Amino acid sequence: MSEKKKDELLHDHNRDGVNRRGFLKCMAWAGTGAFCVMKGGVLNSYSLSRISEISTADMMGELSFVQISDSHMGFNKPANPDVAGTLKAAVDKINGLAAAPEFMLHTGDISHLSKPEEFDTVDQILKSAKPKDVFYVPGEHDVLNDDGKQFLERYGKGSKGAGWYSFDKNGTHFMGLVNVMNLKAGGLGTLGHEQLEWIEDDVKHLKHSTPIVVFAHIPLWSVYPEWGWGTEDSAQALAYLKKFGSVTVLNGHIHQTMQKVEGNVTFHTAASTAFPQPAPGKADSPGPMKVPAEQLKSVLGITDVNYVQGQHALAVVDSTLA
Amino acid sequence: MRKSVSIAGLAAALALGTLGFGTGQKSSVASAQEKMSMMEVKIDNFTFGPATLTVPVGTTVAWINKDDIPHTVVSTVDSKTLKSKVLDTDEKFSFTFSKSGTYPYFCSIHPKMTGKVIVH
Numbered sequence: 001m002s003e004k005k006k007d008e009l010l011h012d013h014n015r016d017g018v019n020r021r022g023f024l025k026c027m028a029w030a031g032t033g034a035f036c037v038m039k040g041g042v043l044n045s046y047s048l049s050r051i052s053e054i055s056t057a058d059m060m061g062e063l064s065f066v067q068i069s070d071s072h073m074g075f076n077k078p079a080n081p082d083v084a085g086t087l088k089a090a091v092d093k094i095n096g097l098a099a100a101p102e103f104m105l106h107t108g109d110i111s112h113l114s115k116p117e118e119f120d121t122v123d124q125i126l127k128s129a130k131p132k133d134v135f136y137v138p139g140e141h142d143v144l145n146d147d148g149k150q151f152l153e154r155y156g157k158g159s160k161g162a163g164w165y166s167f168d169k170n171g172t173h174f175m176g177l178v179n180v181m182n183l184k185a186g187g188l189g190t191l192g193h194e195q196l197e198w199i200e201d202d203v204k205h206l207k208h209s210t211p212i213v214v215f216a217h218i219p220l221w222s223v224y225p226e227w228g229w230g231t232e233d234s235a236q237a238l239a240y241l242k243k244f245g246s247v248t249v250l251n252g253h254i255h256q257t258m259q260k261v262e263g264n265v266t267f268h269t270a271a272s273t274a275f276p277q278p279a280p281g282k283a284d285s286p287g288p289m290k291v292p293a294e295q296l297k298s299v300l301g302i303t304d305v306n307y308v309q310g311q312h313a314l315a316v317v318d319s320t321l322a
Numbered sequence: 323m324r325k326s327v328s329i330a331g332l333a334a335a336l337a338l339g340t341l342g343f344g345t346g347q348k349s350s351v352a353s354a355q356e357k358m359s360m361m362e363v364k365i366d367n368f369t370f371g372p373a374t375l376t377v378p379v380g381t382t383v384a385w386i387n388k389d390d391i392p393h394t395v396v397s398t399v400d401s402k403t404l405k406s407k408v409l410d411t412d413e414k415f416s417f418t419f420s421k422s423g424t425y426p427y428f429c430s431i432h433p434k435m436t437g438k439v440i441v442h
Contacts, residue, residue, distance in 0.1 A: 077390040077411065078390070079390065112392070113392060113408060113410065114408075140431050140432075141392075141431070144392075144394075144408045144431065145407065145408060183430060183431075183433040184433060185398040185426065185427075185428035185433055185436050186428065186433060186434060186436055187433045187434075188433075188434075226434070227368075227434065228432060228433060228434040284367050284368075285367040285368035285369070286368065287367065287368060287389065287390060287391055288390055288391065
């Protein structure tokens with residue numbers, strides 16, 4: 001993923017919709033900055049370093065938002081002694097985008113130790129971001145000590161159960177899920193029966209052409225079960241979304257960008273704004289990965305998502321802080 | 323893993339003057355059993371070390387977090403008795419096992435981390 005590739009326009013010569021290989025290739029570039037746009041069944045991709053050469057019309061859509069994740073406010077070990085600074089840098093990056101995103105999603109681990117001052121600091125920093133609306137889902141670091149009560153008080157207004165909810169923006173249906181509660185020994189993330197029933201009910205009356213965006217902390221696909229990077233009952237949730245033409249799943253937790261496309265579903269994990277973690281199996285454990293200070297910002301990042309109505313997929317672009 | 327199996331170790335324990343029993347004025351370290359009554363589990367790299375610890379009844383086990391990420395120690399079967407607060411780096415949690423049995427536990431933040439204390 002860190003390998004530099006030449007810019008390339010990919011065309012779907014078969015005109016059968018998604019060029020699966022092309023799309024995946026594009027997703028693999030996203031970690032180094034590739035902008036993918038689906039237009040009339042043809043996938044075009046451009047390196048982020050040449051983004052100024054793409055017309056604004058090509059880049060913009062009826063909906064755009066940014067995903068940030070894993071700010072871990074309160075973390076202060078060598079891997080990043082200044083997580084507030086790197087979060088501020090992420091906000092600066094967001095504020096520097098050509099078209100201001102309408103809102104932000106935070107896919108959890110807002111705080112590092114669920115301390116009130118940690119949440120306060122994040123709220124403070126995000127106040128300076130242009131997008132004023134932020135939608136949160138908790139990470140396991142946000143629900144320590146109190147079964148998530150504090151998280152619910154701060155960010156869970158109008159939500160159900162442990163904090164799941166849905167909302168609509170310009171025709172796209174968003175679903176914030178919680179998969180970090182009641183974790184069982186030896187287990188993975190879990191949604192639970194009550195939340196699964198809610199998911200089924202929530203999408204029951206939606207038209208199949210409604211684009212769906214699901215966001216939750218722990219990946220909803222099996223990235224690396226050995227490190228707990230997966231959700232044991234996500235298959236049931238995805239089954240309820242099978243009928244939809246475009247489903248995008250946005251997750252955090254693993255502190256690196258990763259993508260997978262499976263049928264109508266695109267899974268995407270975001271980088272952390274705090275510290276990176278090793279690729280699956282590349283270290284003894286999924287702990288904070290120390291990189292040389294000058295490289296730190298290049299492994300932290302934000303995700304910018306654009307939706308153009310009528311197209312099949314959301315264009316998801318990751319950019320690093322450096 | 324630390325095991326004080328020698329008389330020298332016992333003397334050292336005496337000198338330190340604390341095994342979690344009373345004020346330590348009246349030393350309660352006369353018996354061979356009591357020199358084993360403090361054991362340690364080191365938490366590092368998302369692992370409990372040792373993963374399985376076998377101890378005699380009456381032992382106090384201290385978990386110390388040497389990882390750069392917080393962890394917890396929570397019983398898999400009875401979270402009312404064996405449950406630590408969140409342990410940041412260098413924080414400790416102690417529990418005295420006064421009944422024999424097998425005590426499986428895990429880290430509630432990173433549930434793939436599991437361990438076991440066998441008390442005989």
